Amino acid sequence: MASLLITGGAGFIGSHTLLVLLDAGHELVVLDNFANSSPIALDRVLELASLDAAGRLHRVEGDVRSAADLDRAFTAPAAPITGVVHFAGRKAVRESVENPLLYWDVNLGGTRALAEAMGRHGCDLVVFSSTATVYGEPDVFPLTESMPTPPVHPYAQTKLAAEQMLAALVQSQGWRVASLRYFNPVGAHPSGRIGEDPTGIPNNLFPYITQVAAGRLELLRVFGDDYPTRDGSGERDYIHVMDLAEAHAVTLDHLLQQQGPTQITLNLGTGEARSVLEVVQAFEQANGIPIPYEVLPRRAGDVPKLEASPESAAQVLGWRARRTLEEMCRDGWAWQHSNPNGYR
Ligand code: NAD
Ligand code: UDP
Secondary structure, X not given: OOEEEEEOOXXXXXXXXXXXXXXXXXXXXXXXXXXXXXXXXXXXXXXXXXXXXXXXXEEEEOOOOOHHHHHHHHOOOOOOOOEEEEOOOOOOHHXXXXXXXXXXXXXXXXXXXXXXXXXXXXXXXXXXXXXXXXXXXXXXXXXXXXXXXXOOOHHHHXXXXXXXXXXXXXXXXXXXXXXXXXXXXXXXXXXXXXXXXXXXXXXXXXXXXXHHHOOOOOOEXXXXXXXXXXXXXXXXXXXEHHHHHHHHHHHHHHHHHOOOXXXXXXXXXXXXXXXXHHHHHHHHHHHOOOOOEEEEOOOOOOOOEOOEOOHHHHHHHOOOOOOOHHHHHHHHHHHHHHOOOOOO
């Protein structure tokens, strides 16, 4: 079992991954400044984890851009840290267009500060949260990792730059690095105790739908029905957050077994894109709740379709997403239904 630093561990994907890593027996330090999350998520993770997990989860409140905060994390009781999962970052495309310097600062500057701290503390293994948006506006599917990456907004640009910075450390320092390009993570742990907790009106499709189901929002706005897709609405490769969480545990096991310089870049998706209207229908069927909607013009910046090839992840890790769209809808609703105000 390993001692691991999890930056951004209180967030949506981080909290689900903590649970999987605790159940696998690892000892964890979470570094989070709670800029987009609640410490209650960590309490809930411990509620769901095995009884002995509390002694294996150490919390450090701090900023991934701060050398002092990072040093506190690397010298927490779990030290020495042998690997890092780096979730901490900002993820809103529109915010990145409006405030690009924030994204270069947190997403690239934060990753650089982390890499420097890893160097100081003799740690050479990191799993990095990247994104399918690095593929820009592709028109050939499914997307494989060797396809061109012309990112079209600061969010994707900062993620690609961080991927490249870490790849350079594999070359120059012999590090072991995995960049995981997530497609559209949705759903929640089936207990409904942890889940996605956006502040304000959600930007993303799934939390918007669950809030319509809960009666908090009146109706879904479907952005565009004139895309060159099956039914004209946008298509995305939605992946259950528990599948994604398990992929991190498998990736860590893989990297920990490597002796020398290692760099892997993997798509994490199901390989099957679904349209907005298909998601609405799946949600209605899974939960027996109607989702009223209206069709609006396309949302600026949206691409028609994203769909992963999941084959590299299957080959390299022996991992495939296995949960269905129905489970994503059911588990996402279980979370929203029992936590109408998220963690607040
Ligand atoms: P999230 O916002 O729920 O989690 C990010 C966590 O990082 C939060 O707990 C936040 O408080 C923390 N954080 C932010 N800035 C920090 C800082 N400067 N110092 C310390 N902690 C900080 O997001 P998520 O959905 O869990 O995403 C996790 C990672 O995956 C992010 O890097 C995101 O860009 C990436 N990603 C997410 C998606 C998605 O659709 N959710 C898709 C692709 C990639
Ligand atoms: N979408 C929508 N209405 C919403 C939110 C999203 O029709 O209120 C559509 C969006 O145009 C895209 C898909 O749902 O085709 C997924 O959007 P989301 O914001 O969840 O993820 P993205 O892939 O844009 O990061």
